[in-house]
């Protein structure tokens with residue numbers, strides 16, 4: 381994410397701010413400007429979720445019943461008389477704003493279900509403290525178990541599932557990755573290359589998952605070919621994991637660059653191999669991925685070492701093998717090449 385500046389005094393402000401700590405100007409995020417703007421000069425009003433979800437985005441008051449575009453994507457949320465639910469809701473919406481900011485930045489669509497009732501996006505933000513909830517995606521509807529906003533609960537799950545990393549933002553990036561499979565790959569010339577890299581997604585999903593969970597993680601044999609153990613369960617999960625990692629890598633690399641952190645790193649020969657014969661001309665050349673990957677591998681080493689210096693776990697506890705890098709490169713190409721008029 382880029383670094384933001386107050387539009388009035390040019391002091392540093394953050395994506396989450398609703399005022400400038402230097403000049404006290406009331407600020408809000410304008411999606412059209414991708415910037416924090418002075419509320420009273422914007423012609424916009426604060427999102428109706430300002431109090432309930434601590435939303436600092438602005439909106440046209442005539443749109444979405446006073447909700448900003450990001451909050452309006454949420455179809456189900458806790459009731460006003462559920463304080464614990466509302467606290468989790470605020471955490472989840474904060475992660476979702478970061479997600480939507482990045483999707484906008486990458487030029488990806490976020491078509492709401494109100495515009496496309498069959499395949500548009502909607503979020504059901506539920507809590508397994510009240511009812512059984514499975515985080516997942518189905519035809520544009522993303523369900524998030526907000527109980528995972530609670531650190532001890534999420535950490536217990538992470539340990540139980542033997543995962544090195546588990547966050548709300550990671551869940552959001554993964555689940556929306558399933559939706560982008562429809563948008564970016566299904567019915568496009570990229571589908572054959574997808575199947576070469578990730579496998580045939582027509583494989584029975586429920587059966588594949590059942591088989592995956594029956595295996596000991598140490599026996600899955602995913603290292604080397606998949607970014608995580610879960611990615612090895614089915615080609616769709618491999619794609620969603622890869623998509624999420626691509627967003628992690630892009631966002632963190634851009635944040636580092638915005639703050640002037642440059643890493644040349646050790647001299648690495650990644651031997652990247654892109655041999656796909658695509659039937660379409662990607663707007664962005666696959667080669668531009670090499671630069672991103674090289675600087676990321678150096679950067680993640682630095683970030684991991686910094687965390688170790690603080691006695692914390694590695695920031696990015698994943699190994700990017702040549703096969704995984706090829707999958708990430710595929711994500712880079714399909715995302716960079718997306719143009720709305722080419723959508724199916």
Ligand SMILES: [Zn+2]
Nearest residue numbers: 386389400403
């Ligand atoms: Zn200011």
Ligand SMILES: [Zn+2]
Nearest residue numbers: 427435448451
């Ligand atoms: Zn909002």
Ligand SMILES: [Zn+2]
Nearest residue numbers: 554558617620
């Ligand atoms: Zn998934």
